[in-house]
Structures are given as C-alpha cells and as structure tokens.
Amino acid sequence: MANLTIFANFFIDTEERFLRMRDSFFSFKDITADKWVINVRGRHAKRTMDFLRSQLNGKLVSYTLKSEEGWFYDTAKMLPDIQSDYVLIWMEDQINLAKTELLDDIVSEMKEKDLDYMFYTCWHKGGLRERYHGVPLALGTHLDSFEHTLANNPTIQSNRGGSYLIAFPSIQKVPLFKKIILAGPPKIGKPWPKETPFDFEKRPTDTQWLPIKVALPKQELFASIDDDNGCEGYCLQARGLYPIREKRKSYAIDDRSRLRKFLSHIKYLAFKKITQNKK
Numbered sequence: 679m680a681n682l683t684i685f686a687n688f689f690i691d692t693e694e695r696f697l698r699m700r701d702s703f704f705s706f707k708d709i710t711a712d713k714w715v716i717n718v719r720g721r722h723a724k725r726t727m728d729f730l731r732s733q734l735n736g737k738l739v740s741y742t743l744k745s746e747e748g749w750f751y752d753t754a755k756m757l758p759d760i761q762s763d764y765v766l767i768w769m770e771d772q773i774n775l776a777k778t779e780l781l782d783d784i785v786s787e788m789k790e791k792d793l794d795y796m797f798y799t800c801w802h803k804g805g806l807r808e809r810y811h812g813v814p815l816a817l818g819t820h821l822d823s824f825e826h827t828l829a830n831n832p833t834i835q836s837n838r839g840g841s842y843l844i845a846f847p848s849i850q851k852v853p854l855f856k857k858i859i860l861a862g863p864p865k866i867g868k869p870w871p872k873e874t875p876f877d878f879e880k881r882p883t884d885t886q887w888l889p890i891k892v893a894l895p896k897q898e899l900f901a902s903i904d905d906d907n908g909c910e911g912y913c914l915q916a917r918g919l920y921p922i923r924e925k926r927k928s929y930a931i932d933d934r935s936r937l938r939k940f941l942s943h944i945k946y947l948a949f950k951k952i953t954q955n956k957k
Contacts, residue, residue, distance in 0.1 A: 680789035683760045683852070684714040686768040687743075687753050687875065691720035694924050698903055699726060699770035701920075706774035706900075707733060710782045711766070715759045717741035717752060719873075748872025750862045757856055763789055765855045769847045772799055772900040773914055781899065784820050785849060788893050791816070793823050796849045796893035799900040802909040807894055809841045810834055820896060827889045835882045839908065843887050844880040847900065854890075 690696050714734050718726045718741075727740050739759045743752035764785050774781070788796060800806055807822075812833045815822040826834065826843065834841050844850075844858070863869040863877040864884075870876040880887045904926040906912045914920035 680763040680785045682709070682711045682785050682849075683762040683765045684709070684711045684768050685716075685756070685760060685765050685855075686714075686770070687717040687719075687741075687749060687756070688768075688770050689720045689873075690718055690722040690726045690770065692722070695720075695770060696722045696726060697923070700729060702768070702770050702773055703730070703733065706778055706781065708778045709766075710778075710785075711737065712762055713737055713739050713759065715739045715741075715756055716768075717743050717756060719744045749875050750859060750872070750877070753859050753875075757859060760852055760855070762852055764849055765852050766798075766849045767846060767855075769799075771903045771905070772847055773903060773920065774900050776897065776899045780820060780897075784893070784895065784899075787818055787820050788849065791818065791823055791893075792891065793821075793893045794851045794854050794891045795844060796821065796895065797845045797847065798849060798895070799847045799902060800845075800907050800909075800912075801895075801898035801901065802907070802912055805839070805909060809837050809839055810892075810894065811837050815894065821893045822896065823891065823893050825889050826892050828885050831882065831885060831888065840882055842879050842881055843884055843890065844878075846875060846878050849893075 688699070690699055714730065714737050716727070716730060716738065723742060727742070730738055731740065739756075741752075741756055743755055745752055766785075784796070787793075797806065810824065813824050813826075813830050815824050824830075831843075858878055858880075863872070902913045903920050904913050904915050904922075906916060911917065915922050
C-alpha cells in the first residue's frame with residue numbers, strides 16, 4: 679500500500695468555514711494516512727487546530743504560518759514533513775461521498791500504475807471523464823488512466839469545458855507537489871494575491887508541466903458544498919445534501935478573476951491555432 683499525507687494550508691476566518699472544515703474532516707477522517715500536515719490561518723485558526731489535535735493526536739503536524747511572503751513561501755516551510763508517496767490536498771469546502779476504503783484503494787492503485795495526479799472532485803454526473811473524450815484510456819480497477827502530453831492536449835482542450843493540467847483539489851505524487859510549490863507563482867503575467875493558493879493550478883497553456891500521468895476515478899468521490907462549478911445542480915447544497923446556512927462566498931470570484939479567465943481562454947485559442955498550423 680502506498681503511504682499518504684493529508685496536506686492543507688487553509689484560511690478559516692468565519693464560523694461557517696469552521697463548520698464546513700469540520701464536516702469535511704469527518705467525511706474522510708478514517709482514510710489511511712501517515713500524517714496530516716496542516717497550516718491554518720484566519721480568525722478561527724486556533725479553534726481549528728484544537729479541533730484537529732483532538733481528533734488526530736500524534737498524526738497531526740501543525741503549523742501557524744502567516745508570513746508576508748505568502749502562501750507558497752509558507753507551504754515550502756512545510757515540505758520537510760511531507761515524505762510520503764502521495765499527498766492529498768485537502769480543501770475545507772469538499773465533502774467525501776465515497777467509502778474511505780475506496781480512497782485507500784485508489785491511492786494504492788495510483789502507486790501500482792505509477793500515476794502522478796488525480797482530480798478528486800467536480801464529478802459532474804460523469805462529466806469529469808468526458809473532459810478527456812478522444813484520449814485512449816488504460817482501464818483499471820478503481821480508476822482508469824492516461825498520459826496527458828503535449829500531443830493530446832489540443833484534443834483534451836477541445837472537449838466541452840476543457841481541462842486545467844493540474845487542479846488544486848487533487849491527489850498527487852509528492853515529487854510533483856513539491857516541484858509546483860518550489861516553482862512558486864508564475865513569473866510571467868499577473869499572479870493571484872500571494873495569500874491565496876490559486877496559482878498552484880496549471881492552465882491549459884502551461885504545457886511546460888507536461889507530460890503528466892493522470893488517474894480518472896470511476897465514480898464520484900468528493901463534491902463541493904456550494905459551488906456548481908458550471909454544472910447546474912451539482913453541489914451538495916443544490917442536491918439537498920448540505921444545509922444552506924449562508925449564501926455562497928468565494929475568495930476566487932471577483933472582477934479580476936473573470937478578466938484572468940477571459941485572458942487565459944484567449945491565450946489557449948492562440949496556442950491551439952499555432953499547434954494546428956504546425957500539423
């Protein structure tokens with residue numbers, strides 16, 4: 679069996695975010711993980727860490743980092759405590775819907791097949807797999823897999839919705855995770871606010887990160903509490919599976935993020951045209 683670390687460097691600043699973090703934790707707390715390496719920022723940081731300490735005992739490696747240098751810098755300080763085969767990046771607004779034994783089996787199968795990365799949420803009624811239509815898959819027991827390459831990237835991105843090369847809520851090989859953290863925010867273009875982890879994700883045009891051996895789950899694993907993510911009725915609140923205590927808030931949604939998404943799409947269209955012209 680592969681060994682696994684649960685990693686989080688999150689911001690818990692409201693009662694609602696604390697309650698969601700707690701519910702998310704209970705949904706997968708029995709996963710087979712050697713360590714939970716956690717940094718908490720925000721008004722409820724101490725309360726969150728006290729809760730996790732009461733549940734995890736010796737498995738918790740706790741941090742209270744909040745430097746001026748930002749999220750990547752602080753996360754790099756945590757890397758020496760992440761020495762497992764794989765790391766699961768925990769987001770407090772995601773609830774696990776699968777048996778934890780299945781998560782264990784998936785991590786083991788990823789190691790057996792030497793896979794780098796698996797996006798564990800946004801199942802979208804099977805739409806997650808449709809993002810990779812046209813790419814041959816190696817069939818497995820709990821997951822299928824393929825190698826995301828420069829050659830098949832245009833095929834993937836031509837499917838509805840396209841696909842980021844690397845998304846944040848994922849299970850990754852630790853060397854890949856560390857490489858992304860140590861690379862830091864992009865050197866070209868305007869990065870996200872340094873306090874946020876959004877620049878961890880790699881866009882369709884960030885092809886320098888390819889190739890990546892990708893795992894595709896065969897069923898829904900985690901789901902977002904309040905974000906349909908472009909698939910109406912997807913989130914747990916829309917399905918009536920999680921209480922609506924307040925309206926959705928997102929630190930990722932503002933005018934600047936919409937502009938960035940638009941510019942990213944324009945860059946991808948240019949990339950696609952150049953690629954087609956080379957054929």
